Amino acid sequence: MADDDADDRFLVQAAFEDNDLINRIVFFEDGEQLLEYYIADNSQEIPHLILLDLNMPKRDGREVLKVIRKNEKWDQVPIIIFSTSNAPDDILTSYQLGANCYIVKPSSYEELKDLILRVHKFWLQNKRVSC
Amino acid sequence: MKLSTSTLLNRSLTEQQLSLITRFLFGISLILIIALSYSYNEINQELVNYSEKVNQTQQVISGLNRLSSAIYETTHDANSYVFLKDTVYINKTLAAVQVVPKIAKKIDSLIDDDGAQRKRLNFLKDHIEKFCDYTERLSRPATLVNPAAVNALYKKKNQEIDSMIKLIGEMNKLEDQLMYTRVQSRDNYMQQVYRYNWIIMLVAVVFLSCAFVLLDRELRRNKFYRVDLENKIENLNRSNSELEQFAYVASHDLQEPLRKIRSFSDRLVNRHRSELSDDTFQMLGKIDVSALRMQNLINDLLSFSRIVRTGTDSKLINLNTTLAEAKSNLSEMIMENKASIQSEILPSLEGFGSQLIQLFQNLLSNSIKYHRDNVRPVIRITHRLVDGEIIPGIKPSHQDIQFHQIKFADNGIGFKKEFADKIFIIFKRLHARTEFAGTGIGLAICKRVVSNHNGYIFAESTEGEGSNFYIYLPAESMLT
Numbered sequence: 001m002a003d004d005d006a007d008d009r010f011l012v013q014a015a016f017e018d019n020d021l022i023n024r025i026v027f028f029e030d031g032e033q034l035l036e037y038y039i040a041d042n043s044q045e046i047p048h049l050i051l052l053d054l055n056m057p058k059r060d061g062r063e064v065l066k067v068i069r070k071n072e073k074w075d076q077v078p079i080i081i082f083s084t085s086n087a088p089d090d091i092l093t094s095y096q097l098g099a100n101c102y103i104v105k106p107s108s109y110e111e112l113k114d115l116i117l118r119v120h121k122f123w124l125q126n127k128r129v130s131c
Numbered sequence: 132m133k134l135s136t137s138t139l140l141n142r143s144l145t146e147q148q149l150s151l152i153t154r155f156l157f158g159i160s161l162i163l164i165i166a167l168s169y170s171y172n173e174i175n176q177e178l179v180n181y182s183e184k185v186n187q188t189q190q191v192i193s194g195l196n197r198l199s200s201a202i203y204e205t206t207h208d209a210n211s212y213v214f215l216k217d218t219v220y221i222n223k224t225l226a227a228v229q230v231v232p233k234i235a236k237k238i239d240s241l242i243d244d245d246g247a248q249r250k251r252l253n254f255l256k257d258h259i260e261k262f263c264d265y266t267e268r269l270s271r272p273a274t275l276v277n278p279a280a281v282n283a284l285y286k287k288k289n290q291e292i293d294s295m296i297k298l299i300g301e302m303n304k305l306e307d308q309l310m311y312t313r314v315q316s317r318d319n320y321m322q323q324v325y326r327y328n329w330i331i332m333l334v335a336v337v338f339l340s341c342a343f344v345l346l347d348r349e350l351r352r353n354k355f356y357r358v359d360l361e362n363k364i365e366n367l368n369r370s371n372s373e374l375e376q377f378a379y380v381a382s383h384d385l386q387e388p389l390r391k392i393r394s395f396s397d398r399l400v401n402r403h404r405s406e407l408s409d410d411t412f413q414m415l416g417k418i419d420v421s422a423l424r425m426q427n428l429i430n431d432l433l434s435f436s437r438i439v440r441t442g443t444d445s446k447l448i449n450l451n452t453t454l455a456e457a458k459s460n461l462s463e464m465i466m467e468n469k470a471s472i473q474s475e476i477l478p479s480l481e482g483f484g485s486q487l488i489q490l491f492q493n494l495l496s497n498s499i500k501y502h503r504d505n506v507r508p509v510i511r512i513t514h515r516l517v518d519g520e521i522i523p524g525i526k527p528s529h530q531d532i533q534f535h536q537i538k539f540a541d542n543g544i545g546f547k548k549e550f551a552d553k554i555f556i557i558f559k560r561l562h563a564r565t566e567f568a569g570t571g572i573g574l575a576i577c578k579r580v581v582s583n584h585n586g587y588i589f590a591e592s593t594e595g596e597g598s599n600f601y602i603y604l605p606a607e608s609m610l611t
Contacts, residue, residue, distance in 0.1 A: 109397030
């Protein structure tokens with residue numbers, strides 16, 4: 001997950017924990033860090049799911065989307081945009097750039113827990129990837 | 132600066148004063164021109180009249196002179212014949228004597244039928260007749276043989292000549308006098324004509340100058356107003372778009388911390404319920420509720436600010452479709468409350484689709500929400516075409532156009548008449564939050580949507596029985 005907000009990172013982590021999901025989550029503070037880690041360093045590791053915030057310093061969500069989708073190795077990786085914005089323009093752009101899903105950050109923790117559970121079921125379990 | 136004279140003129144005369152002055156000026160000028168033209172015409176007539184009279188007098192005088200000449204010529208020819216006994220003069224005399232009555236006849240036509248001059252002329256004509264007669268007799272060769280007869284004839288002839296000369300003299304004198312007075316009058320009128328020429332020209336110039344000054348001033352004022360208006364519109368547009376941006380950004384950034392507040396207090400409750408006392412638990416609940424309320428308020432403000440922008444794309448909207456959409460958006464609420472919504476066929480008009488859906492939706496949801504205990508909400512929607520003038524408080528410019536009146540009548544709890552205007556105020560509610568949920572923005576949005584379409588909205592109610600909402604939308608679009 002890439003998000004510049006520490007609280008949001010904390011809450012997502014907590015949501016996974018409280019749902020008793022034992023996935024390994026790697027957190028990045030901005031798009032540049034994520035890209036450096038996976039692509040630039042040419043590591044063989046490919047994540048099973050990416051949660052991407054849109055508005056981040058250095059490289060924002062849109063740029064990350066563009067780079068990842070250009071890379072052949074990564075075009076199977078589901079990317080969920082996870083943003084505070086509900087502006088139609090942002091939603092449209094994200095899908096145009098290749099996002100698989102666009103989720104507006106829920107306003108309560110209960111909703112967040114619920115959401116993480118459903119995301120897990122659909123994107124991770126149904127793909128039959130072992131975590 | 133050019134505009135300063137305009138502003139100066141503006142300050143010295145109000146619209147009404149200007150209008151009065153203009154009318155007065157035009158009226159007076161018109162009357163003046165008509166009066167002057169009339170007088171001028173009269174004077175001109177007189178001038179022509181007197182000119183003719185002068186002419187006439189001239190001809191009479193000239194006629195009388197020729198008459199004298201003719202008489203003398205005849206006499207000369209006759210004398211020549213009598214004394215020189217030259218027969219050549221017989222014909223000359225006869226020829227000359229013919230001329231005299233002809234001239235007399237000519238003079239006859241120039242003189243009025245009554246008056247002293249006519250009498251004289253008549254006498255003159257008698258004398259002329261006798262003179263001609265005697266002259267002819269003297270011209271006969273047979274007469275010459277008898278000197279006594281010649282003498283007698285001659286005497287008589289001379290008598291006639293004397294009378295004639297006297298009469299002609301009198302007539303000439305009169306004609307001279309007449310000539311004098313007539314020339315005076317003619318010259319007098321000529322002077323007047325000149326004078327009138329100048330007056331009329333002056334009046335025309337003054338009038339045109341005033342008209343020009345007023346017109347020029349009006350045009351400049353109009354230009355000034357137009358420039359002013361364009362500036363104001365530009366300022367307004369800029370202000371609006373800034374406000375919009377501000378509202379959006381503020382709302383969005385305000386939501387962030389609220390989300391955190393709710394998420395963390397939620398998690399606190401979730402994770403550490405067992406560790407919390409009932410007291411603490413309650414207070415955390417209140418924190419969450421307040422944060423939620425604030426989120427709703429901000430969301431509503433955001434919705435309202437979006438409605439304030441009218442947008443540039445108005446289309447022909449079928450209100451029946453709008454109603455259907457609104458009902459579909461409220462399907463859950465309608466089902467839960469077993470609400471019944473009946474509607475007449477609604478018209479189509481030019482407008483903003485999403486705003487109109489919002490309008491209908493808010494009215495319907497209000498009617499359903501504020502239902503009476505144990506009474507199924509029943510909402511009836513009716514339509515008719517009305518003239519602008521029946522709408523209370525209508526703008527004067529809208530009086531002549533037709534409006535679609537759409538009435539939402541419900542059987543809910545209603546409200547007191549004194550609140551009929553207040554309910555449209557942003558965030559104004561008539562009930563406690565514990566009785567009915569909501570932020571109180573619904574009707575404010577309705578009012579805004581209606582005014583975006585250049586329409587009007589009114590509410591009336593009987594407390595405990597139900598409420599009626601009247602929406603008026605122009606039948607012909609005024610949206611540019």
